[in-house]
Amino acid sequence: xxxxxxxxxxxxxxxxxxxxLKFCSLTAASLGLAPALVPRIVNAMETKPRTPVIWLHGxxxxxxxxxxxxxxxxxxKDVVLSMLSLDYDDTLMAAAGYQAEEIIAxxxxxxxxxxxxxxEGNPPLNEDGMYCIHGGRPFVxxxxxxxxxxxxxxxxxxxxxxxxxxxxxxxxxxxxxVHKVITDKPIIKVPGCPPIAEVMTAVVTYMLTFDxxxxxxRQGRPKMFYGQRIHxxxxxxxxxxxxxxxxxxxxxxxxxxxxxxxxxxxxxxxYNACSTVRWNGGVSFPIQSxxxxxxxxxxxxxxKGGFYNRVTGINTFGIESNADKVxxxxxxxxxxxxxxxxxxxxxxxxxxxxxxxxxxx
Amino acid sequence: MGTYETQGFKLDNSGKRVVVDPxxxxxxxxxxxxxxxxxxxxxxxxxxxxxxxxLEVILKGRDPRDAWAFTERICGVCTxxxxxxxxxxxxDALGIHVPLNAHLIREMMAKTLQVHDHAVHFYHLHALDWVxxxxxxxxxxxxxxxxxxxxxxxxxxxxxxxxxxxxxxLQKFVESGQLGPFTNGYWGSKAYVLPAEANxxxxxxxxxxxxxxxxxxxxxxxxxxxxxxxxYMVGGVPCAINVNDVGxxxxxxxxxxxxxxxxIQEMIDFNNNVYIPDVLxxxxxxxxxxxxxxxxxxxxxxxxxxxxxxxxxxxxxxxxPGGVILNGNWDEINPIDPRDPEQVQEFxxxxxxxxxDESVGLHPWDGITEAHYAPEGPGFKGTRTKIEQxxxxxxxxxxxxxxxxxxAVEVGPLSRxxxxxxxxxxxxxxxxxxxxxxxxxxxxxNSAIPRALGLPETNYSAxxxxxxxxxxxxxxxxxxxxxxxxMMDDFNQLxxxxxxxxxxxxxxxxxxxSTWPKEAKGVGTVAxxxxxxxxxxxxxxxxxxxxxxxxxxxxxGSPRDPKGQIGAFEASLMNTPMVNPEQPLEILRxxxxxxxxxxxxxHVMSPDGQELSKVKVR
Numbered sequence: 014x015x016x017x018x019x020x021x022x023x024x025x026x027x028x029x030x031x032x033x034l035k036f037c038s039l040t041a042a043s044l045g046l047a048p049a050l051v052p053r054i055v056n057a058m059e060t061k062p063r064t065p066v067i068w069l070h071g072x073x074x075x076x077x078x079x080x081x082x083x084x085x086x087x088x089x090k091d092v093v094l095s096m097l098s099l100d101y102d103d104t105l106m107a108a109a110g111y112q113a114e115e116i117i118a119x120x121x122x123x124x125x126x127x128x129x130x131x132x133e134g135n136p137p138l139n140e141d142g143m144y145c146i147h148g149g150r151p152f153v154x155x156x157x158x159x160x161x162x163x164x165x166x167x168x169x170x171x172x173x174x175x176x177x178x179x180x181x182x183x184x185x186x187x188x189x190x191v192h193k194v195i196t197d198k199p200i201i202k203v204p205g206c207p208p209i210a211e212v213m214t215a216v217v218t219y220m221l222t223f224d225x226x227x228x229x230x231r232q233g234r235p236k237m238f239y240g241q242r243i244h245x246x247x248x249x250x251x252x253x254x255x256x257x258x259x260x261x262x263x264x265x266x267x268x269x270x271x272x273x274x275x276x277x278x279x280x281x282x283x284y285n286a287c288s289t290v291r292w293n294g295g296v297s298f299p300i301q302s303x304x305x306x307x308x309x310x311x312x313x314x315x316x317k318g319g320f321y322n323r324v325t326g327i328n329t330f331g332i333e334s335n336a337d338k339v340x341x342x343x344x345x346x347x348x349x350x351x352x353x354x355x356x357x358x359x360x361x362x363x364x365x366x367x368x369x370x371x372x373x374x
Numbered sequence: 375m376g377t378y379e380t381q382g383f384k385l386d387n388s389g390k391r392v393v394v395d396p397x398x399x400x401x402x403x404x405x406x407x408x409x410x411x412x413x414x415x416x417x418x419x420x421x422x423x424x425x426x427x428x429l430e431v432i433l434k435g436r437d438p439r440d441a442w443a444f445t446e447r448i449c450g451v452c453t454x455x456x457x458x459x460x461x462x463x464x465x466d467a468l469g470i471h472v473p474l475n476a477h478l479i480r481e482m483m484a485k486t487l488q489v490h491d492h493a494v495h496f497y498h499l500h501a502l503d504w505v506x507x508x509x510x511x512x513x514x515x516x517x518x519x520x521x522x523x524x525x526x527x528x529x530x531x532x533x534x535x536x537x538x539x540x541x542x543x544l545q546k547f548v549e550s551g552q553l554g555p556f557t558n559g560y561w562g563s564k565a566y567v568l569p570a571e572a573n574x575x576x577x578x579x580x581x582x583x584x585x586x587x588x589x590x591x592x593x594x595x596x597x598x599x600x601x602x603x604x605x606y607m608v609g610g611v612p613c614a615i616n617v618n619d620v621g622x623x624x625x626x627x628x629x630x631x632x633x634x635x636x637x638i639q640e641m642i643d644f645n646n647n648v649y650i651p652d653v654l655x656x657x658x659x660x661x662x663x664x665x666x667x668x669x670x671x672x673x674x675x676x677x678x679x680x681x682x683x684x685x686x687x688x689x690x691x692x693x694x695p696g697g698v699i700l701n702g703n704w705d706e707i708n709p710i711d712p713r714d715p716e717q718v719q720e721f722x723x724x725x726x727x728x729x730x731d732e733s734v735g736l737h738p739w740d741g742i743t744e745a746h747y748a749p750e751g752p753g754f755k756g757t758r759t760k761i762e763q764x765x766x767x768x769x770x771x772x773x774x775x776x777x778x779x780x781x782a783v784e785v786g787p788l789s790r791x792x793x794x795x796x797x798x799x800x801x802x803x804x805x806x807x808x809x810x811x812x813x814x815x816x817x818x819x820n821s822a823i824p825r826a827l828g829l830p831e832t833n834y835s836a837x838x839x840x841x842x843x844x845x846x847x848x849x850x851x852x853x854x855x856x857x858x859x860x861m862m863d864d865f866n867q868l869x870x871x872x873x874x875x876x877x878x879x880x881x882x883x884x885x886x887x888s889t890w891p892k893e894a895k896g897v898g899t900v901a902x903x904x905x906x907x908x909x910x911x912x913x914x915x916x917x918x919x920x921x922x923x924x925x926x927x928x929x930x931g932s933p934r935d936p937k938g939q940i941g942a943f944e945a946s947l948m949n950t951p952m953v954n955p956e957q958p959l960e961i962l963r964x965x966x967x968x969x970x971x972x973x974x975x976x977h978v979m980s981p982d983g984q985e986l987s988k989v990k991v992r
Contacts, residue, residue, distance in 0.1 A: 107398075
C-alpha cells in the first residue's frame, strides 16, 4: 500500500485546506520560524509519508509520555492520528504480549532505517540488564535490536538523555543513558524531567517537516530550545539585576515575585525553554509559581548539591555563554562575579553556602 | 506445586499456561502468567513486576527537604502524590504544621491529580478493554446521538453531526492502513459486548478526554509551576499569595484563582456529563452480559489509611475514612496505624530480594532490601536473561509482598469506597456523599439504565456489584466525581480564608536544619490514585538515614507470601473465563482495572545501602 502524506491523511480525515494551511503556519510559529518558510512546510507536509514511530520504555516514571499528551499545539490527538504513526508505545497501545512484540518486528522489517525510535527511560546494565525486563528479556537487548534498524533516535527526557533519578549516586542498577549504549545512530536528546510538551511535539514536527534532525548543541540537544539558560530569559531577571531577592519562603519579596536565586534557583545554570515557552500551554513555569528551578534538564542535576543551596559558579554580566561553552573554565571564573553581586544586594545577607559543588554545568 | 487452596481460592497450575509480557497500557513493566482449565477458565494467576530502580538508597544521606523531588520521580503518572507523601513524612518527623492555605492548596493539587489520573486511566489506558474501536465504524451517528442524550442529557456535545465527524476521521484513519496505537488490537473479539453506538460514543470521549485532561492539570501549573512533576516544599507551598498589593502579578492573585476555579468547574462537568454516565452505561451493558468477574480480594480484604480530612491534622474528619476490612465483614472496620510495627510488614519469600529470615516480614522503618535476581524453581523455563515461564513456588517478581497483620489486602479507589460506604452505613457524617453515590449508581445499573435501554432489570446489592472489575472501574469514576466536588469546597474555603486576611502559605520555623532534633522519624500517607501510599523516613544529623516507600501497586501486585497467600492482581483473575486464550482481553480488562503502576511498586531499595549486585560490564 502506498504510504500517505500528512496532507492526504488530514484531507481524508475531513480537515480543510484552509485549516491545513493554518496548521502549517502555527507549526512554523511554534518552531520560531519566519513566515516565509510556511510554503516550505506546506510542501513538505503535502509530499511526506507518515513516519512510523516505536516508543520504548526503559527504567522511567512515564512523565515524558504524560507530558507529551499535554501538548496544546499541536494537540496530542492530531500528532497521533495525523502526523506520525505511533505504532508501538507500551503506554497507549491496544495490544499486549506477543501481539505487541510482533509490531516491533514488523516495523523493523517493513521500515528498515526509516522509522524513528523514541526512548523514554534508560536501560539498567547491572544484573545482566534484568532490572528492566521486556518480554522476558533485558530491556537493553530490545533497545539495541530496535535501534539497529532505526533512522534516528529521540532520547525523551532526562532518563534517556542523562540517566536521571535512578542514575543518581550510587546508581544501584547502573542505569545508563541511551547514547552510551547506542553509538552508531543519530540521537536527539530532549532532556527535562519531563521535557515541556510543546517542545516534544515541536521536535517531532521539525523532524517530520524538514526531514532532518534539528541543529544540536555539543551535548546533543536541539539548539532552538536548549540554547539559552532559563536565567537569560527569566521574567524575574530584572529583580536579580536589581538585587531584589526572596530571602525566605512567603516573605514580602516572595509575594512580590522577586528573584529566587538565594532560595537555590538553578535557572542560572540550566539550559531549557521553561522561561520562554513555559508550561502547559504557557500557563506558568516553576519560577513564576514561586519555587526555584531545580535544573531538571541538566546532566546529573540530582548530584549537584541540594535544591535549596545557592548556585555559586554561574555566569552573568555581559559574558555570553551557551551550552557548548559551559563546563569550561570561563563559567567558574565568572561565577565569582555573580556571588559578589548577590552579597552586596540591598536585602539582608543570606547564610553563606560554601559547601557547594563547582556548579557551572 | 499442583493444587492448593488459599483465601478461598483453589489454585491449580496444571492446565495450559498463557503468558502476557509486556502488559501494555500501564505505567512500567508487568508480566502476567495464567493457567487455564479445559474450559479456558483461569485457575492460577501469577503477576510479576519486571522492573526495579532502587530510589531509596539514592536518598540516603541527602537533605530531607529535597526528598520530595526524588520520590516524585517514582511516578510521572500519579505525579505529585509521592512528593506530597514525602513532605508530609518530613513534616511529621520534624513536627511542622503547614498553614491552612498551604493545606488547602495541597488538597486541591491532590484532588486535581485524582480526577486527572482516574479519567486518563479510564479513557486512555482502560477503555480499549471494554470498547471495540473498529466496531465504532459501523455505528449509526444518529442513534449514537440518541444514546448520548439518554445517558447524559446535559452534555453539550451530542449531535449526530458531531459523532459523524468523529466516525469519519476514524474511518479515514483506519483506511490509511497505519493503525498506530490500535495496531494488532483484539477488534471483533466476542469478549467485547457493547453495541456499535456505545463504542462510537466511548471512542469520541477518548478524544474529548485527551483534549480536556491537559486543561485540568493547569491547577498544578498555577500552584506548582508545571505538570507533570509540580514543585512542592517542606513547610507549605512555594507559591505565595498576594491579592491586593504591588507585585501581585508575581504571585497567586485573583486572575490565577479565577483560572483555578474555572478548571475545577470543568472537572466537575466532565465527571457529571461524560465520565460517570459512560462508566455506568458500559458497566450496565457488561453486567447484563453476565460479566461480573474480577472481584478477587476486594470481596474479602480491603485497606486504606484514610484521606481528605476536612479539618487539617484531624484524621477523624477524613472524607474518605480509612481502616481495614477483613473477610468481607463490612460491619467491622479495623483501625490502621502505619507506625505500628505489627501492622504493615513486607515479605520477600517470592521476591528477588534476600532477608536473613524470610519467614518474617519487616516494618518499613526497619526495612531491608538486598536485591537478588535469581529466576528459579523446578517449573522455571528459560534462562537468566530469557524468561519463558516463571515458577511461582520460587522467587518470581521485583515486587515485595506487603501484608497487614499478615493478611493480603486490596487497595485503591474500590477499597476506599467499600470502606467509606461501610463507615457511612455506621453513621460517619464525613462520608455520607459516598453512600449516596454508591446507592444511586446501583440504582442506575440495576434499573434506570436497563429500563431506558429496554433491557431486563436486575437486583444486585452494593455488596454484590462493588467487588467486581466493573465495581473497581465504577469506584474510580465515583472517586473522581467526589474529588472534584471536594476540590470546589477547598477552593471556597481558601477564598474565605484569604478574605479573612490570612494569606500565609509557608511555615518556615523549621526550614533551617540547625533547628532540627539530632534524630527524628516520621510517616506520611496519601490516598494515591491507585491506593494507599506511605513513606517512612528516619532523619539523623540533618540528613536522611533511612527512607522507605510502600506503594499501592506493591500491595496489589505483590507475589505470594510465606503462607502462599496471593495478592490482589492474582486473586482478581481467578475463575474468569477467557473467550479466546490467544487474545488476553479479560486478563487485561481486570489487571488494568487496578491501574497498575510498576515504576511505583518496584523502586524499593535498601535503607542501609548494601552492595546490591556485582557489576557486570556488558
